Every structure is written in C-alpha cells, then in structure tokens.
Amino acid sequence: MTSTVGLSSLLIEADTTEEGSWAVDRLVPASVGLLSLPTILHALSDPVRLRIVSQLADGSERTCGSLDVPVAKSTCSHHFRVLREAGVVSQRVDGKCRFNRLRSDELEQRFPGLLAAVLRAYESSDPSRA
Amino acid sequence: MTSTVGLSSLLIEADTTEEGSWAVDRLVPASVGLLSLPTILHALSDPVRLRIVSQLADGSERTCGSLDVPVAKSTCSHHFRVLREAGVVSQRVDGKCRFNRLRSDELEQRFPGLLAAVLRAYESSDPSRA
DNA sequence: TCCTCGGTACGACGAGTATCGAACAATAAC
DNA sequence: GTTATTGTTCGATACTCGTCGTACCGAGGA
Numbered sequence: 001m002t003s004t005v006g007l008s009s010l011l012i013e014a015d016t017t018e019e020g021s022w023a024v025d026r027l028v029p030a031s032v033g034l035l036s037l038p039t040i041l042h043a044l045s046d047p048v049r050l051r052i053v054s055q056l057a058d059g060s061e062r063t064c065g066s067l068d069v070p071v072a073k074s075t076c077s078h079h080f081r082v083l084r085e086a087g088v089v090s091q092r093v094d095g096k097c098r099f100n101r102l103r104s105d106e107l108e109q110r111f112p113g114l115l116a117a118v119l120r121a122y123e124s125s126d127p128s129r130a
Numbered sequence: 131m132t133s134t135v136g137l138s139s140l141l142i143e144a145d146t147t148e149e150g151s152w153a154v155d156r157l158v159p160a161s162v163g164l165l166s167l168p169t170i171l172h173a174l175s176d177p178v179r180l181r182i183v184s185q186l187a188d189g190s191e192r193t194c195g196s197l198d199v200p201v202a203k204s205t206c207s208h209h210f211r212v213l214r215e216a217g218v219v220s221q222r223v224d225g226k227c228r229f230n231r232l233r234s235d236e237l238e239q240r241f242p243g244l245l246a247a248v249l250r251a252y253e254s255s256d257p258s259r260a
Numbered sequence: 261t262c263c264t265c266g267g268t269a270c271g272a273c274g275a276g277t278a279t280c281g282a283a284c285a286a287t288a289a290c
Numbered sequence: 291g292t293t294a295t296t297g298t299t300c301g302a303t304a305c306t307c308g309t310c311g312t313a314c315c316g317a318g319g320a
Contacts, residue, residue, distance in 0.1 A: 036255075037180065037248075037251050037252055037255045038175050038176060038177050038180060039175075041171050041172075041174050041175035041248070042171075042172070042175035044171050044175075045168050045169075045171035045172035045174075045175050046168060046277095046278080047168050048278085050167065050168060063296075063297085064296075064297060064298095065295090065296065065297080071278085071279075071280090072279070072280055072281075073296085073297070073298095074279085074280065074281075074282090074297090074298080074299080074300095075278070075279055075280070076297090077297060077298055077299085078277090078278075078279085078298095079278090080297095081298090082277090095286090095287060095288070095296095096286065096287040096288060096295065096296050096297080097287090097295095097296065097297085098296080098297065098298090110251075110255075111247070111250075111251035111254070111255075112247075112250070112251075113243060113246075113247040113250065114247040114248065114250075114251050116243075116247075117241070117242075117243040117244040117246075117247040117248075118167075118171070118244065118247075120241075120242070120243070120244075121167050121240075121241035121242075121244050122167055124241070125166075125167050125240075125241075176307090176308080178308085193266075193267085194266070194267060194268095195265090195266060195267080201308085201309075201310090202309070202310055202311080203266080203267070203268095204267090204268075204269085204270095204309085204310065204311075204312090205308070205309055205310070206267090207267060207268055207269090208268095208307095208308075208309085209308090210267095211268085212307095225266095225316095225317060225318075226265065226266055226267080226316065226317040226318065227265095227266065227267085227317095228266075228267065228268095
C-alpha cells in the first residue's frame, strides 16, 4: 500500500494491495490523474455532502460524529463513502475513530481552482453555514 | 416576461407570466439569486452535459442538432432541459430552431469563478474535446 | 396541401441514490 | 469480560436519472 504510519494509524488509499481486506471497496482514486471530473461534481452536488465538505474546508480532520449534519449516522457514513470514492476526501483510521480530511492539495493539483470556487459558491449561497 | 425581441424570436425565461403556456415547465431560474449550487453542480456532473457546456463555452449560440454528442436527440433534449432548469443555459426560439447559449454572465455574477474552473477542469481532463 | 426538419413530450426500462433502522465489528474504558 | 463508543454494512423503501423509441408539434419548403 501507499503508506502506513506507525501505531494504530492507517491511511486508506486506492493502491492498497490487500485484496480481500475490508478496505477494498473503500477505495480512493489512486493518483490525482485518476480523479474524474463528473464523479467529483456529482459528489459535490448533494446538499449534505456540500455541508460536510464545507466543514472540512479549514483543513482540519473531522470524525463522522463531530460533524453538524442533519442525517442519521448511517446516511452520513454513506455520504463519506461517496466523497471518498470520488477522491474528495480521504480517511485515516486511528483507534476507534476515522478522521476525514479534504484532499485539497490533490484536487488543486488536478483541477486548479475548482474546489475553491465551489467552496466560495457554497459559503455565499448558504449564509447559515458561512 | 423579461424580454422579447422582435420578429419570431422569443426568449424563454422563468419570470414569464404566461401560466398555461407550453413554456411553463421549461423555466429557467428567474434571477441570478435563485440559482442553486447543488442543482448547478448536478447539471454539470454528467459527461454528456459537460460536453455540451464545453461546446457552448465560446459564447456561441448552438442548436441541439449542431452539437457533437453521442446520444439520441430525445436524450439531448432532456440534457438541455436539465441545463435550462438549473440555469446553466438559456434558450431562444427562432423559427424552427432553438438556439442555446451558456448563461456565463449570470453564473459568474452569482458564483464567481465556478463555471470557469469547471470548464478548465473539463478541458484538462478530456484532451479529445479540448 | 403534403412533406421534411428541428425539437419536445411521453412512456418505458434499467440503474443508481438518499434515507432510515437494525445489526455488526473494532476499539477503548470500566 | 463487559460495556460503551464509533463507524460500517445490510436490507428495504421510495425516488431520481439516463437512455431510448415513438409520437407529436410548429415552422418552412416542395
């Protein structure tokens, strides 16, 4: 796999070689070159996911439960899965928590200005979450 | 309605007052303030629609049939409807033709940089249509 | 008038999606 | 070991979407 860090921390990435592990269907696009624009736009076209992404926009790592989203936790987990599979977010497992972060750098490298424009648009269109 | 031009040309806009006319369900968001970010991102998240938008990016007016899209004409019409209802495109009827144009200015006013970033991302990710 | 042409409407089909509750798994705390 | 916490998975439901063929409509041209 791409990288593992010490202790109980594990970075889940697409180029993992552990076929059969539970992480297999949790893949994230391996390299920035594989990020698909339609897939990313679709991932960002849902209000709940936009809200999630907005709360990750400061670069912080957030757990599923620490987010302010008006859906059941299973639904939240689903949305994170969509974001991960689109390559918008990556997940790091640490103990019993899963820390999610925006893949800002990778997205910026592949699609310069895109995420920033979407986030700016979101902040300007939803004053309650600005 | 917002505006009509002379001759047989008719601009289809949302603030039309013709309840019951055939144009009623072909509405385009009335003002730039009503454009919805999730709706726009959804409209742009389909490969065919991205291709359409890309071909309108030079500011030209194009008819449905003059576009290079690999779908049936009814499907193309459907995609234009989605784009219109999201406010991404507006349509002008002239004779037996419907001319579509990108609402670049309105989008730029409401969500600065968004359309440009998407178009740039598209061109860079799909060399065959660049 | 009849026919063609550009486009839309409609119905159908298969696929995908957003949502939830409940069950499950893994870790941490007791 | 038992319990609590955190998040995923599964099944179910209702809805949406992309696609097509066909039928239809309005405008022009024969």
